[in-house]
Amino acid sequence: MLPHLNSSFAEEVNRTLELPLHKRMPRLEARQYISIYEADAARNDLLLEIAKLDFNSLQKLHRTELCxxxxxxxxxxxxxxxxxxxxxxxxxxxxILGVxxxxxxxISRKYMTKIIAIASVTDDIYDVYGTLDELKLFTNAIERY
Incomplete structure (x- = not known):
């Protein structure tokens, strides 16, 4: 059926067949859909503008959080x-943005990013840096904490 659909709908169906919508990041999918909807001749321009404003305001929040x-x-x-x-x-x-x-x-994104970043550094300490004796002491210290 894919070759018989109009181009914007065919692109949407093709993306959904590659990976179902519920397995994608909602905001990234929204950005993708804005581009598809923009090409649709039957689009509602007001709805499109609101979607773009919503996406851009949330993107600004994410940039602020990253700063x-x-x-x-x-x-x-x-x-x-x-x-x-x-x-x-x-x-x-x-x-975390995916979750x-x-x-x-x-606030949750900021806290969870910090926790994961510190856990990543801890993982690197275990994988790259420490000797077995040092890691035993480090593990004891973490367990006591």
Missing amino acids: DLSRWWKAIDFATKLSFARDRLVECYFW HSEPKYS
């Missing part, structure tokens, strides 16, 4: 103190 998180990350200075650790702050944020994408979860 706050970047300041925090630079303040704890893991890059120089633990040079072996991977710098994965944006990746950690994006991961909590709505604006009301802003």
Whole structure:
């Protein structure tokens, strides 16, 4: 049936067949759908403008959160103190963004990004840096904490 559909609807069906909508990140999918809807001749221009404004305002919130998180990350200075650790702050944020994408979860996104970033550094300590004896002591300290 795909070759018999109009181009914008065919593109939408093709994307859904690749990966179902419920398995995608809602906000990324919204951005994709805005482009598809924009090409539709039967579109509602007011609805399209509201969708774009909503997407852009949420994107601005995410940028602000990332700026706050970047300041925090630079303040704890893991890059120089633990040079072996991977710098994965944006990746950690994006991961949480897939779980909590709505604006009301802003505080949760920040806290969870911090927790995951610290867990990532801890993982690097275990995988890359520590000797077996040091890691036993480190594990004891974490368990006591």
